[in-house]
Amino acid sequence: MTANDPVRIGRGGLTAPPVGYGAASLGNLYRALADDEWPEVVPAAWGGGIRYFDVAPHYGLGLAERRLGESLRALPRDEYIVSTKVGRLLVPQDAAGRTDIDNLFAVPADHRRVRDYSRDGVLRSIEDSLNRLGLDRIDLVLVHDPDEYEREALDGAFPALSELRDQGVIRSFGAGMNQSAMLTRFVTETDADVMMVAGRWTLLDQSAADDLLPAALARDVSVIAAAVFNSGILATDAPRRGDTFDYGPADRAVIDRAQAIREIAHRHGSTLPELAVQYPLTHPAVAAVVRGGASAAQVARNSALTDRTVADEVWVELREHGLISRSAVPARHAPAREGQPVR
Template sequence: MSPPVSAPESAAIGRGGLAAPPVAYGAAALGNLYQALGEEEWPEIVPAAWASGVRYFDVAPHYGLGLAERRLGESLRALPRDEVVVSTKVGRLLVPQDAAGRTDIDNLFDVPADHRRVRDYSRDGVLRSIEESLRRLGLDRIDIALVHDPDGHEREALEGAFPALSELRDQGVIRSFGAGMNQSAMPTRFVRETDGDVMMIAGRWTLLDQSAADDLLPAAHERDVTVLAAAVFNSGILATDAPGQGSTFDYGPADRSVVDRAQAIARVAHRHGRTLPELAAQYPLTHPAVGAVVMGGASAEQVARNSGLVARPVGDDVWGELRERGLISQEVGPARQAVGLEGHPVR
């Protein structure tokens, strides 16, 4: 593996004393998301992220029926634990079953279906989930625990999962907690009704979907809750510098209007000598509540490329033109001084 590099300047994540640079690695690919990774491929991913300055790694039992946690844990053993932030999730317990030759590809992971997921947001379910994640990761603590996709289970999460995570934080088993969801309304209620201090929002604070600006972001900023922006490419359309027909948006075919808007943003980027993926990675950081963007990658090259997207700061002239053209939301308040992976300020 590449030799460790000095960690770039970090920003606070939550209220538990954690800090990390503004790019985190989302480790779903380690669980064979969409396709299996070869034994010569996956061990290179975390070292590449580390060498690129990444210090925060996010995972979940859901990813590959525990495979992503096991692979991440194996990779982290070569790194200094005190310099790494690790988050995982609760809400889906893994129950063994006979795979009978089946794979989990219906759930997007190319692994044997030797476990099934059971939704459980109760106190006992959370305690069991954390214990099993610690075992798979090979760690003695988890930095951040997120309640995973409790859509349809809000009351159970409020009455079971969140109080249990608060207990675990008091005991030092975790440092911070919150939720990870693909919507902004419910995490906003969690900000107001719990003492969680980290919320991960996927696909709702991006160049193409700024709906979190209406509820989650102002609530989080008011309560000193850190927001982690995931799925900043909206499942693919913003990951390429030339989006076109056939692009995916929110895991389905992108409508013509969405493609047109992405192309319009790309044209503004090009006039300023920037790329659409650079803008997609940096735009979420313009809000003061956002502590990091969470990006994936199924190879060392992809991870290094994604990490580098925040190295050159996008200037206010770019954001200003996009606002004037109605392509992004209006000013959302004073942006925090985010720090790029090469130590540059990112506005």
């Protein structure tokens, strides 16, 4: 099986190659993309074999959804999956010359985010997203960062999404967070079938192996791994002082760990970024990895990180040195769940 072979995502019949594109950069994450720059991003992803696109209203106050929708318009709708998120409604306001850069997006602050995990909030959010995307359907809906709103999400958002899935309005649903503990509770307390975990199942942070991954495997819930570069340190083949880890400066211990992993990768003809993208897929609960990219060149480079399969010997040596979790096994040697091919 190659990186472009489709795998099952969720239980609603969705399939896509196991590397997707996270569209936060289309919302001017950190910097504004030029008018001749952003239209090249999705075509580069498509050319690299990507057929799963993840977005959210939060990204650029709706700009990422609008740009993604425009970029997908000429592509065959039945050949790709789109996921977006609920939990943050966008309410118009006077920007008064302000930007949204405090929330990391270089866009006018012409809307404000209002947290709403109620049934009505979910329905309104999906309707607004459909309008911004210009699509006739959204395949996968994720409850976005309900950290302080767990009860509201359990009482409102999840039952609403379950109802929409039963009605055939959406195919699958779940949650997207940068913690694994609450996602694990959602796995066990709801009938969601997809969870997106950001930064907690990576080469440098394998905490999701303690709770989310075994729970998801037991309940036939697909996990999507995001932020696999841990905000920067794993994005290049030369980790060094000044790199970021979880959106802050990486300390010496983290840098040393990344360098040790790189040395083992090099001995077997691989690179650190290749390991960073492929490692999450070694666990049989993980269906896909989502990577971003703010330019066609970045997206093409990220898409190519699965072109060369990392040798099993790399994972074995990393485990022997205590650098990665012993709970995961190379997925092509693990038993597949029914209906899901082994990667």
